[in-house]
Each structure stands twice: as structure tokens, then as C-alpha cells.
Amino acid sequence: MPERIFQNSSYLNAKSTTGTNTRVKDVSPTSGMCPICIRDCPFLCEIGLSAFRGREALYPDPLQFGYSTAGALKDFRLDWSHFNIQSRLFEVYGIEADSDKAIFENASTETTIGGIPQKIPVINGAFGSTMVGRVNWPGLAIGSALSGVSIIVGENVCGMDPESVITNGKVTYSKELKRRVDLFRKFWDGKYGEVIVQTNVEDQRLGVDVYAISNLEVNVIERKWGQGAKAIGGEVRIRDLDRAIMLKKRGYIVIPDPEDPTVQEAFKAGVFKSFERHSRVGIPKERDFVEDIEWLRSQGAKKVFLKTGAYRPSAVAYTMKLASEAKVDVVTFDGAGGGTGMSPVPMMDEMSIPTVYLEAWVLKCAQILKKKGKHVPDILMAGGFINETQIFKAIALSNFGDGPFVKGVLMGRSPLTAVMKASYFIELAQKGKLPKSFVEKFGDTPEKFFVTTPELKAKYGERFKEIPWEAVGLYTYLHERIRVGLMQLMAGARKWRLDLLDRSDLMALTERAAKVTGIPLVEEAEADAIERILDN
């Protein structure tokens, strides 16, 4: 979409997220409406769609729910592309200054996040009860395990599981949560990565944390305060009336009320095709939170994570203060712009703090805490990460000289895309319907078009047959693209370890990027170098 459109905010009335279009392209810069709006217009703009579907028009195309992910389309005027990475020639860090050793293949992308070893500074998640997470879980979980990274089981999995056993209000069995944990562990090497279980208000009421720790031997629990895509609780669509009623009975907010006879009649008549299931938002209180984290540890949680959204500066500061006091291991700040299954489109586009701005505030908080000698949790950033360049920049930005505060990134949509792409192309291959150009370039069978097949076959032998191709897709994306891409960038910056990446590796391309982060503009970076070197 042309820059002009974003600058004029005219995407207000036509978005690919909702499948809306305007009749003419030269729309009003203020409203996004066609300058002449006519009665006989066959197009569905945002207003037109809303006239028919009301609240449904707030969401990404409901028919795609479960088979898609969605994020913001707005240009937030500051993102990772507004920085470039500085390369070096004379200095070498983290490896011997020997041209035979200082090759990119020797750069190490290994790190620890909250003390958990990781082969790449990426955690995948959180994939909760939303259908797209459930359906794609085998590829996501096994692909994460193969890649040596952690994965987070998101919220509401036990509450949404029809086969959960709930005794006296507490979950004592969940087939689905067990499946999720077991699938990761099937190919886990026992060292790199972990399966983490996230809990929101409803999960805490149901005792999901205690069930996960004591019955499934889960080591890491994450508390959830929000997400970047929306500042309200998690939502999913339910296409089945009985299931909607079951969820209402389990304490969820279900809209419209599935027990209302008028609603049931309308649903059966096809007036609407799905219910919305909403989660409650937490309202954290200082003492309660610190006690809750202590309680979690006493229940057996070896690590405690906290996930929060893209809230205002005071909320960021308060979150860091509480997380420090409670000695939380990892805090994830999820910036606006990301998304997964179902978030209101206007909220994704127009609300909360985009990722780079958010990281700048988080770093300010981390520096203050550190100066005071307080505990600083490891930080993960989330919100629109899809590749190694963003990961490099997010980590480098956070190192003021004593090592990076940001230990890695959380990715949600992109691992799902890798898994869904693999899944769809396998289906096309089975039907002999792969695009001709794809077959010509990469071959017509998964063994040929997944480039990592030979190495995985060699590593896993007979067990290779148990690895779903979707997991191979995620492994290929994470291990063979992101890991290698990151190694190349590190070697270009002449840094062979992740903890060596620092702010001197970055330059700002725009004045806003420089102002928000303190990274010098290209024309200001190493401003004295030329005279210092040549005048002496």
C-alpha cells in the first residue's frame, strides 16, 4: 500500500484485514471515504461492511478464523528498519583475530533466557486455545524442540478443552494441555529450550498452574497481563452452540449469550456463525503479585515469566518494579503491531505502544533498576519480529556496556506462518497441485523442497518418520534461515557472541529513531573518527 495512504489515514475505510475496499482510490484523507459516496455502490468499505455485520466488522475476516493470523497494518513511524547495523573492519570481538577462524559459521547464536539455554535467541508463542494454535501445535512444538528454542502454551487451553476434568472448580486433567507438553518433549534434547505454560485470570481460577507443575512436571509458568495486539483479554471464535454453552458454564464471557433462546434461534438460522469467547483482564496489585510469585515457586515452579502488553510508561515502570521485587526470571513486553488469532482490527492499528518505542522505555526502567542494585529480569521483546535483522537490533539496542538487557525475542505469527506454509504445500504436493514455478525451482516432494531433510534424516535416523513436515518447515526457518542470518550479521559487526552486541553496532536512519532511542544518526556516528585518525 502506498505511503500516501498511511500518511492520510485513509486506510480507515478500507483494510485488507477485514477485506474491505473503496469504490475509488483517491479517497478523503481525513475519513477514508470516497469523495462522492453513491447509493449504487457495490463495494464493501468499512462503513458498508459494518452496516451489515456490526461487531463482526471489528475483526479480521471471521471465516478465516482458525486458518489465519492477523496483525496491524498501520505505519507507526518507527520500526527496526529505521536503524542500520554498523559493520567493522579492524576490530574483532569474541574470537581470535585470525581470518581462518573469524568466519561467520563460527559465530554463536546460543544464549540463556531466564537461565534456560537456547540455541537461538527466540521463544515461540504464546499459542493458546485459539484454533490456529491448537491445529498447528505439532509443527510448532516439535519444530521448536528440534531448533533448540522454548515454546509457550498460551492461555485458556484447559478451560477450552472439552475433555478437561474439573473437580471443585480446579482442573485435575486436561488431555489437550498434556498433548501440548508431550509433543514438545518428544523431540526435546533435555537441554535447550523449555515448554512454558501461560496462565491468565481464568487459568489461575482453574488451577492450571498447579496442574501443569504437579501433573505434567512443567518447570516454567508465565503469568499474563496482556498482549501487544489488544489491551483487552484474549478472544476466540466458537462455531459450535454446545461448546459455547459449556464455556459459559465454565465461567467464560461468551457473546452473544448462547443460553438465550433468541440467540440460539438466530445462530441456528445462520444469522451469525460464531460466538466470541472473551477472557478477563488481570488488575495486578503489588503485594498480591509478589506473594503470588512466591507461592508459584513454593508449588514447584522453577522459573517464572511475566508477559505484558504495550501499555503506557507508568505501567511499564510499575511492571518492571514489581517484576524486580518478585524476582521474576523473564518479562516479555509485547509491542503493538503483532497479533495472532483474533484481535479487533482497530485496536491492533490504533492502540498501544509500538515495539521500538516500548523497548526504549523498558531499557530506561532496566537502567534505573540496575543503578540501584535491584534485580533486573531478563527481557524479551515481542511485536512484529520475523527475522534476524530485527533480533540483532533489539538485542544490540539494549546493551549499554554491561551486556544486553534484551536476551531475545518472542515470535508468534511468523512461526505459525512457517508451519502453515509447510502444511499447505505438503497438501498441494500430495494432490499434485504445487505451483509449476515452485516445482521447477525446488522439486515436487517434501524430501526435495525442504532443504534440511538430509541433515535431519542423518541426525534422527528412523525417528525422522515421526517428525511432521510442518516441524521441518519451522526448523528450516529458525535454524537454517534466522540462525544463519544472525551469524552473518554478527560476523559483519565482528562480534562472535550475542552478549557482545551493543549500541555501537547500530546507527539511526531517522531523527525520530535517534530521538527515541539515543542511537546516533548515520551522519553523527563516530563523528570524531576521521579527524582523530587522520589529523594526528
Ligand code: SF4
Ligand atoms: S459506500 Fe460510499 S464510501 Fe463506501 S466504498 Fe462505496 S462510495 Fe465509497
